[in-house]
Amino acid sequence: MSSARVSKEIEKLQEQMVQSLIELIQIPAVGPENGGEGESRKAEKLVEICKRLKFDKIETFEASDDRVQCKKRPNVIVYVKGETDKEKLWIISHLDIVPPGEDSLWTVTKPFQPIVKDGKVYGRGSEDNTQSVVSSIFALKALKNLGIKPKRTVALCFVSDEEMGSKYGIQYLIGKGLFSKNDLIVVPDGGNSNGSFLEIAEKSSLWFRVRTIGKQAHASEPSKGLNANRVGMEYALALDKMLHAKYRGKDNHFEPSESTFEPTKKEKNVDAVNIVPGEDITYFDCRILPKYDVEEVLKRTMGLAKVYEKKTGAKIGIEVVSKNKAPKPTSANAHVVLMLRDAIKNIRGIEAKVGGIGGGTCAAFFRRKGVPAVVWGTFDELAHQPNEYAKIENMVNDAKVFAFLATCSG
Numbered sequence: 001m002s003s004a005r006v007s008k009e010i011e012k013l014q015e016q017m018v019q020s021l022i023e024l025i026q027i028p029a030v031g032p033e034n035g036g037e038g039e040s041r042k043a044e045k046l047v048e049i050c051k052r053l054k055f056d057k058i059e060t061f062e063a064s065d066d067r068v069q070c071k072k073r074p075n076v077i078v079y080v081k082g083e084t085d086k087e088k089l090w091i092i093s094h095l096d097i098v099p100p101g102e103d104s105l106w107t108v109t110k111p112f113q114p115i116v117k118d119g120k121v122y123g124r125g126s127e128d129n130t131q132s133v134v135s136s137i138f139a140l141k142a143l144k145n146l147g148i149k150p151k152r153t154v155a156l157c158f159v160s161d162e163e164m165g166s167k168y169g170i171q172y173l174i175g176k177g178l179f180s181k182n183d184l185i186v187v188p189d190g191g192n193s194n195g196s197f198l199e200i201a202e203k204s205s206l207w208f209r210v211r212t213i214g215k216q217a218h219a220s221e222p223s224k225g226l227n228a229n230r231v232g233m234e235y236a237l238a239l240d241k242m243l244h245a246k247y248r249g250k251d252n253h254f255e256p257s258e259s260t261f262e263p264t265k266k267e268k269n270v271d272a273v274n275i276v277p278g279e280d281i282t283y284f285d286c287r288i289l290p291k292y293d294v295e296e297v298l299k300r301t302m303g304l305a306k307v308y309e310k311k312t313g314a315k316i317g318i319e320v321v322s323k324n325k326a327p328k329p330t331s332a333n334a335h336v337v338l339m340l341r342d343a344i345k346n347i348r349g350i351e352a353k354v355g356g357i358g359g360g361t362c363a364a365f366f367r368r369k370g371v372p373a374v375v376w377g378t379f380d381e382l383a384h385q386p387n388e389y390a391k392i393e394n395m396v397n398d399a400k401v402f403a404f405l406a407t408c409s410g
């Protein structure tokens with residue numbers, strides 16, 4: 001088959017791709033931890049789109065979750081039969097999104113009112129990860145239009161709950177035994193702006209909550225209380241400094257090359273300006289190079305909390321929100337990595353390099369089971385930011401690579 005013919009067919013589908021992307025972005029799919037209703041409505045729209053495109057084998061696996069109104073977190077799989085069924089090619093992207101963040105920062109458009117501007121589609125979830133949802137679907141649609149059968153059966157997998165740990169998403173599907181060791185796993189949920197970066201390793205991640213308890217008082221008589229806000233800030237800054245100093249080593253395979261430790265979310269405290277807060281809650285997001293021990297980071301964090309408790313008289317509790325030890329990296333010579341590099345070379349004319357990142361993706365859960373998995377896509381890296389957009393050109397060009405991958409014998 002000629003890849004030029006397939007690429008041309010994908011280009012013809014561009015308008016439909018943009019339309020589908022817009023339809024999907026319009027439906028928020030925020031997990032319950034962030035006050036959302038989950039992915040069900042978005043999944044229904046996705047199934048509708050896939051039916052419209054005449055994909056005939058669509059399965060939905062629903063994980064029960066009492067925290068959302070419909071009690072279900074959907075995971076949709078679209079299968080296209082290939083010449084062989086012995087090993088499948090999986091392209092896995094996620095339906096859920098992070099919340100829009102501060103509304104006033106969305107200056108191009110509102111988060112769920114997508115618009116097309118300068119070759120980009122703006123809206124929350126556009127790049128992360130709906131761009132890949134759409135590019136993978138239309139890669140197969142192009143093959144279908146041309147009557148080309150994939151080499152191996154392709155399964156497009158659209159999962160829930162990726163942003164908050166994947167328990168109701170890819171972990172649920174792995175638990176159902178859907179994947180086999182020989183399958184090729186591609187996760188288009190990370191990459192760089194020219195598509196030359198293949199991610200085969202991730203850092204360990206550690207998220208925790210710092211709960212500081214003091215004593216509430218009138219702000220005009222602070223000595224009658226113990227200001228948890230002040231202690232919480234002092235501790236957080238000291239912790240920030242200590243972690244950066246202790247774990248400052250670099251590994252140039254990673255992007256960024258050092259561990260990161262960021263104070264992020266803060267929970268609301270008192271309602272009035274004139275109240276000394278008795279409680280302060282702040283969170284840290286840590287991405288740790290594999291050479292460091294996550295447990296040791298946690299121990300040091302708790303140790304410093306004890307020091308500040310003694311110093312201030314406040315109580316400082318460290319509560320782990322999530323903790324993931326980095327799995328063994330996928331080999332740079334794994335079949336799926338070599339095939340994808342070859343596809344990128346053929347379609348884009350570039351030599352992609354392999355490396356690691358700080359962000360966690362679905363790939364980690366496969367690596368943990370010893371199944372090679374590669375993360376790749378072409379992104380301007382707007383994930384989780386205001387004015388997030390997906391470049392239409394990237395969506396189309398990634399679809400060409402997926403189509404090539406589906407048809408090469410490798």
Ligand SMILES: [Zn+2]
Nearest residue numbers: 094128129189
């Ligand atoms: Zn993502």
